[in-house]
Amino acid sequence: MSLNIMHVDMDAFFAAVEQNDRPELKGKPVIVGGNLDKRGVVSTASYEARIYGVHSAMPIAEARRLCPDGIFLPGRYERYSEISEKIFNIFLKYTPLVERVSIDEAFLDLTGCHRLFGSSIEIGKKIKEDIYNELGLTAS
Numbered sequence: 001m002s003l004n005i006m007h008v009d010m011d012a013f014f015a016a017v018e019q020n021d022r023p024e025l026k027g028k029p030v031i032v033g034g035n036l037d038k039r040g041v042v043s044t045a046s047y048e049a050r051i052y053g054v055h056s057a058m059p060i061a062e063a064r065r066l067c068p069d070g071i072f073l074p075g076r077y078e079r080y081s082e083i084s085e086k087i088f089n090i091f092l093k094y095t096p097l098v099e100r101v102s103i104d105e106a107f108l109d110l111t112g113c114h115r116l117f118g119s120s121i122e123i124g125k126k127i128k129e130d131i132y133n134e135l136g137l138t139a140s
Helices: 013-021 060-066 077-094 120-135
Strands: 005-009 030-033 042-045 071-074 098-102 105-109
Touching: 005 120, 013 030, 013 042, 013 077, 030 060, 042 060, 060 071, 077 098, 077 105, 077 120
Parallel strands: 030 071
Antiparallel strands: 005 105, 030 042, 098 105
């Protein structure tokens, strides 16, 4: 039996959590970063902010220049960890073999899971649906 590995990455995770927790932010350019003064860097940016060229690891000052109307928020890492645990619990419904890459990213070993859950594509769809239905977030 050959290995069957799936990679799952949450979409703009920190910004998506902020938009999910505060619906008034949906559809707006949200930038989450460390020190929001001069020297901090962008942790993540919503897709609405990415249109302006804002991306992770960019200095906050540059992000402000590119997206002056952006909504700049400090990171709420305890909240992100809480949501991350819920996401990883969803992964564990499909396989016990989950390798965490980061707070919002993992490799899942689906070898041998197909009899229970269907093809890799079907499992991927189910995982994405579970994450969206339970948490209101999207994954790739």
